[in-house]
Amino acid sequence: MSENAVEVINVSMRFNLERERVNSLKEYIIKLLRKKIDYEEFFALKDVSFKIVKGDSFAIVGNNGSGKSTILKIISGIFKPTAGQVILNGSIAPLIELGAGFDMELTAKENVFLNGAVLGYSKKFMHQKYKDIIEFAELYDFEDVPLKNFSSGMVARLGFSIATVVRPDVLIVDEILSVGDQGFQEKCEKRLNEMTSNGTTLILVSHSIEQVKKICKNAIWLENGKLMASGPVPEVCEAYARG
Numbered sequence: 001m002s003e004n005a006v007e008v009i010n011v012s013m014r015f016n017l018e019r020e021r022v023n024s025l026k027e028y029i030i031k032l033l034r035k036k037i038d039y040e041e042f043f044a045l046k047d048v049s050f051k052i053v054k055g056d057s058f059a060i061v062g063n064n065g066s067g068k069s070t071i072l073k074i075i076s077g078i079f080k081p082t083a084g085q086v087i088l089n090g091s092i093a094p095l096i097e098l099g100a101g102f103d104m105e106l107t108a109k110e111n112v113f114l115n116g117a118v119l120g121y122s123k124k125f126m127h128q129k130y131k132d133i134i135e136f137a138e139l140y141d142f143e144d145v146p147l148k149n150f151s152s153g154m155v156a157r158l159g160f161s162i163a164t165v166v167r168p169d170v171l172i173v174d175e176i177l178s179v180g181d182q183g184f185q186e187k188c189e190k191r192l193n194e195m196t197s198n199g200t201t202l203i204l205v206s207h208s209i210e211q212v213k214k215i216c217k218n219a220i221w222l223e224n225g226k227l228m229a230s231g232p233v234p235e236v237c238e239a240y241a242r243g
């Protein structure tokens with residue numbers, strides 16, 4: 001058995017960016033037929049390698065556009081990398097991105113079951129967990145309210161609560177903590193600490209260095225898709241702060 005929960009090996013990710021603005025589908029098709037669309041190759045990640053040991057609390061830090069969400073999407077299998085590979089040992093529960101896994105027309109209750117199904121859990125299992133989910137999210141008075149009437153913080157609370165009610169081997173948390181208020185953030189941090197104490201591996205993306213220092217042991221720093229530093233949180237955060 002490998003001691004690593006995640007191994008990222010020489011991963012690169014290339015996107016094709018359109019160089020010129022196309023104003024309509026008609027214009028796009030005409031240009032496409034005349035082969036006049038120019039693409040610019042853009043590397044969101046360049047030859048990135050790192051390992052995350054089982055049970056670690058691991059942060060990914062870096063400025064806007066540095067490739068953090070892209071690497072999370074590659075680890076969770078949403079994107080296939082252009083080059084390199086990811087070895088994953090165990091189950092993974094990517095934290096529902098704000099709004100992405102939800103149907104805003106449905107109620108909180110309906111969304112819990114919808115998300116459970118998307119994550120592959122049975123209806124029976126979701127019935128057992130339902131009360132815990134609503135209680136942790138503190139949404140007892142809003143069970144039958146459509147999500148479109150929720151604040152973004154309330155949606156985030158529901159997403160966090162669903163993703164953490166089960167104990168996956170690897171949990172991914174992308175910025176979502178920053179949306180909740182102070183009290184809820186502390187509750188989330190406590191739950192994350194409990195989960196890592198029980199063997200879950202946590203991968204956290206956060207712009208709050210204070211939060212990273214509180215929750216995580218190890219980290220990497222990405223800049224323009226390149227790995228700038230990796231190691232214990234204090235060292236990586238210091239290097240990041242020095243720029």
Ligand SMILES: Nc1ncnc2c1ncn2[C@@H]1O[C@H](COP(=O)(O)OP(=O)(O)OP(=O)(O)O)[C@@H](O)[C@H]1O
Binds near residue numbers: 016017063065068071
């Ligand atoms: N589907 C896509 N097509 C083209 N370019 C993309 C795509 N997804 C991301 N990019 C580009 O890749 C780069 C890295 O994006 P990414 O979302 O990984 O950054 P990030 O570090 O998560 O940023 P932030 O801190 O702002 O969330 C950006 O320049 C972005 O424009």
